[in-house]
Amino acid sequence: MIRILILLLTLLPVGTTAQEATATFGTGGSTLLLRSTTDLSIIRPVMERFTERNPDIRVSYEQWGSNALFEASRNACEGEGVSADAIFTSAVHQALFLVNAACARPYRSALTTALPEARRWRDELWGISEEPAVIVYNSDALEGDRVPRSRFELLDLMRRQPEALRGRIATYDIEASGLGYLFAHADSLEASTFGAMLEALARMDAIATCCSAEIIDGVASGRYHIAYNVLGSYAAQRAGRHIGVILPEDYTLVLSRAYLIPKQAGNAPAAERLLDFLLGAEAQTMLADIGLVMSVDPSETGLLPSARRLIPLSPPLLRALDGSTRARMFHLWANAFERDGGG
Amino acid sequence: MSLASRVLAAVLALLLAGGVCAAFWTLYNGRIAAEKSYDRILLGAASDIAESIRVQRGAPVVDLPVSAFQLLAQAPDDRIHYAVRGPGGRFITGLQTSHREPGRTAAGPVYFDSELQGEDARFVRITRRFAERDFSGEVTVTVGQTLLARQAMALELVTGALVPMVLAGGVLMILAWAVIRSAMRPLDTLSEEFSARDPQDLTPVSTEGLPRELGVLLAGMNRFMGRIDRQVEGMRTLISDSAHQLRTPVAAIRVQAESLLEQEDGPARDRSLARILARTRSLGTLLDKLLSRALVIHRTESAPREVLDLREVALELVEASDHEVLAPDAELRLMIGEGPVMVRADGFSLREAGRNLLVNALKHGQAPVAIGASVQGKEATLWVEDSGPGIPPQIEGSLGARFQRSTASREDSVGIGLSIVVATAEAFGGHVDTARTDGRFRIMLVLPLCPEAPT
Numbered sequence: 001m002i003r004i005l006i007l008l009l010t011l012l013p014v015g016t017t018a019q020e021a022t023a024t025f026g027t028g029g030s031t032l033l034l035r036s037t038t039d040l041s042i043i044r045p046v047m048e049r050f051t052e053r054n055p056d057i058r059v060s061y062e063q064w065g066s067n068a069l070f071e072a073s074r075n076a077c078e079g080e081g082v083s084a085d086a087i088f089t090s091a092v093h094q095a096l097f098l099v100n101a102a103c104a105r106p107y108r109s110a111l112t113t114a115l116p117e118a119r120r121w122r123d124e125l126w127g128i129s130e131e132p133a134v135i136v137y138n139s140d141a142l143e144g145d146r147v148p149r150s151r152f153e154l155l156d157l158m159r160r161q162p163e164a165l166r167g168r169i170a171t172y173d174i175e176a177s178g179l180g181y182l183f184a185h186a187d188s189l190e191a192s193t194f195g196a197m198l199e200a201l202a203r204m205d206a207i208a209t210c211c212s213a214e215i216i217d218g219v220a221s222g223r224y225h226i227a228y229n230v231l232g233s234y235a236a237q238r239a240g241r242h243i244g245v246i247l248p249e250d251y252t253l254v255l256s257r258a259y260l261i262p263k264q265a266g267n268a269p270a271a272e273r274l275l276d277f278l279l280g281a282e283a284q285t286m287l288a289d290i291g292l293v294m295s296v297d298p299s300e301t302g303l304l305p306s307a308r309r310l311i312p313l314s315p316p317l318l319r320a321l322d323g324s325t326r327a328r329m330f331h332l333w334a335n336a337f338e339r340d341g342g343g
Numbered sequence: 344m345s346l347a348s349r350v351l352a353a354v355l356a357l358l359l360a361g362g363v364c365a366a367f368w369t370l371y372n373g374r375i376a377a378e379k380s381y382d383r384i385l386l387g388a389a390s391d392i393a394e395s396i397r398v399q400r401g402a403p404v405v406d407l408p409v410s411a412f413q414l415l416a417q418a419p420d421d422r423i424h425y426a427v428r429g430p431g432g433r434f435i436t437g438l439q440t441s442h443r444e445p446g447r448t449a450a451g452p453v454y455f456d457s458e459l460q461g462e463d464a465r466f467v468r469i470t471r472r473f474a475e476r477d478f479s480g481e482v483t484v485t486v487g488q489t490l491l492a493r494q495a496m497a498l499e500l501v502t503g504a505l506v507p508m509v510l511a512g513g514v515l516m517i518l519a520w521a522v523i524r525s526a527m528r529p530l531d532t533l534s535e536e537f538s539a540r541d542p543q544d545l546t547p548v549s550t551e552g553l554p555r556e557l558g559v560l561l562a563g564m565n566r567f568m569g570r571i572d573r574q575v576e577g578m579r580t581l582i583s584d585s586a587h588q589l590r591t592p593v594a595a596i597r598v599q600a601e602s603l604l605e606q607e608d609g610p611a612r613d614r615s616l617a618r619i620l621a622r623t624r625s626l627g628t629l630l631d632k633l634l635s636r637a638l639v640i641h642r643t644e645s646a647p648r649e650v651l652d653l654r655e656v657a658l659e660l661v662e663a664s665d666h667e668v669l670a671p672d673a674e675l676r677l678m679i680g681e682g683p684v685m686v687r688a689d690g691f692s693l694r695e696a697g698r699n700l701l702v703n704a705l706k707h708g709q710a711p712v713a714i715g716a717s718v719q720g721k722e723a724t725l726w727v728e729d730s731g732p733g734i735p736p737q738i739e740g741s742l743g744a745r746f747q748r749s750t751a752s753r754e755d756s757v758g759i760g761l762s763i764v765v766a767t768a769e770a771f772g773g774h775v776d777t778a779r780t781d782g783r784f785r786i787m788l789v790l791p792l793c794p795e796a797p798t
Binding site for chain 1: 435
């Protein structure tokens with residue numbers, strides 16, 4: 001039937017190119033170049049299913065870091081370098097920036113127009129997934145009442161047991177990770193707890209590092225007790241191995257991974273078909289299975305609908321990329337964190 | 344083109360012209376309204392950003408308020424531009440785009456249109472001045488947005504106004520059609536009635552239930568038909584009168600001429616000739632009367648009416664001196680007063696009527712004969728008086744019938760003369776009256792007094 005060829009799965013040295021991994025799905029004649037920040041290992045079954053359903057399309061999947069992908073996409077928009085046919089990124093503020101800079105092309109279908117307002121913009125940017133930003137903890141180190149259910153409880157915990165947690169709290173390095181920066185920015189807008197949280201994290205000598213996998217593995221191994229603002233989908237992949245996941249009860253940020261078709265896309269029709277596939281019921285079920293689409297049912301997640309804060313794909317996200325905003329955020333961050341050195 | 348379709352076309356043209364005007368007006372208004380409301384949003388966002396500028400260590404820094412972006416997101420699908428620049432155009436923060444920007448102008452907000460990455464966009468630029476110890480100068484904030492929301496709003500406003508207008512126009516058209524149809528229906532009925540009418544039928548058309556305008560038209564038409572009817576009737580009368588009146592004298596002349604042929608020369612023949620001559624003369628007089636009557640009847644229908652003084656009519660009759668021919672010995676008195684006796688009538692007809700009265704009195708009455716004009720209440724009277732017994736009562740009773748020939752009268756008799764008088768009186772809204780006082784007989788032509796007597 002359909003043979004799935006994994007041609008290349010290589011970790012390339014950092015610096016020469018920003019691609020972290022590449023793979024090809026399907027054997028069709030029409031090649032779709034998809035640049036994504038989503039881990040290949042997570043998204044693989046979805047891509048395989050897509051090429052099964054669309055045998056004429058061959059998907060060339062490139063996994064990128066969000067900042068590098070942003071850089072490459074901006075350059076491609078200005079005519080430098082090869083443009084992707086589709087971009088699928090968790091750094092939605094960067095995606096929104098690209099659309100605002102007229103780097104995307106519009107597309108309308110029954111599925112895209114059925115999306116809620118907060119998950120599409122200008123018919124050029126669409127939110128595919130729904131993933132919470134969670135607190136991950138090591139279930140050996142913390143259990144029972146000590147597990148913080150909200151940001152306030154986390155703050156209390158850090159105040160009560162500074163010694164036990166010193167150097168054992170991790171979060172994204174916002175300079176290295178577009179996603180981490182996006183969450184921090186959303187936190188700064190969402191609540192006054194942000195200042196207190198930064199202060200507490202600084203007091204705890206918290207570790208800021210680059211990558212989801214690294215953070216979660218660190219929690220699993222007991223190196224970190226708590227990781228703050230980690231993308232829930234990555235945690236779900238590793239849950240069970242001494243790991244607990246909390247959707248903060250005060251509010252839980254929900255990210256909708258963004259999909260866009262660059263203006264310079266060479267194979268836009270294939271990109272449109274992939275978009276409709278991803279928004280279709282089959283792909284959405286698969287995405288839910290791998291943790292990319294969270295349930296809205298409070299009895300399943302323990303999260304009240306009022307605490308659910310979807311980061312809307314709308315112009316206010318542009319503020320996140322503003323030079324002065326970034327400078328101030330980085331300044332605050334740098335004051336608070338001891339750099340991990342990695343990333 | 345029928346009247347109904349003309350009116351309908353005019354109404355349609357009016358509605359269309361009005362609709363086009365209103366459409367342009369709403370289009371213009373809609374655009375202005377959309378422009379204004381979204382310009383306010385732009386200005387609000389720019390002001391928000393300008394408010395957030397602070398001077399820190401000798402340099403302006405911006406803490407971009409998210410509210411500015413939320414304001415701009417009121418136009419949910421429009422791309423955004425913003426830029427903050429320090430003195431000399433030094434870029435502080437924002438998005439780097441290339442758009443045309445107007446030069447420095449007044450201090451207030453400057454709105455301008457330009458392009459944002461190939462798409463039409465609207466911009467506002469405001470300037471904030473700083474005069475701090477360590478920084479002084481101007482910082483400008485430029486905010487721009489593409490036009491999708493404006494156009495959508497303008498379209499919405501315009502369709503919101505136009506759709507009911509088009510509907511109302513349609514309803515108006517239907518109403519106008521119905522109204523015009525119902526207004527035109529009497530005309531249709533009327534034309535049907537006329538086409539169904541017998542050509543000989545000159546009776547008046549009923550004006551009942553017709554609109555007033557049509558009633559006026561119909562009344563005019565009825566008057567016109569009445570006149571034709573009367574003229575036709577007059578002609579018929581003239582012919583039958585003439586036939587009736589002429590048959591006897593012409594037959595008499597013929598008989599006498601035939602007997603003349605059989606007679607020898609001599610006194611008998613001369614007598615016959617004299618009789619024929621007398622007959623012929625009287626036939627001439629009769630013809631004159633008949634023609635004069637026909638003329639009077641015709642004139643009373645057709646001649647324009649003038650304001651006349653009856654005294655003048657009486658005077659003219661006396662001065663015409665006809666009586667001197669008829670009765671050279673008779674005494675004729677003119678009895679007129681100081682005041683005018685004004686009527687509205689035809690002079691010729693009045694003179695004919697008066698002459699007939701006078702001639703009758705001279706011929707059949709007894710001297711002295713008097714003619715005069717006087718006012719009695721609201722009536723003007725032209726009268727003739729003599730000392731005789733007057734008209735025999737059986738004739739007086741049927742006064743004014745077409746012709747009267749009493750057994751006593753001769754062929755040039757009073758009959759036609761009186762009928763002229765009666766016809767004249769009736770034509771001008773009056774009547775003929777008689778009176779006997781102190782052994783004198785007076786016959787009067789009574790007409791309504793004309794109120795607007797000339798001074």
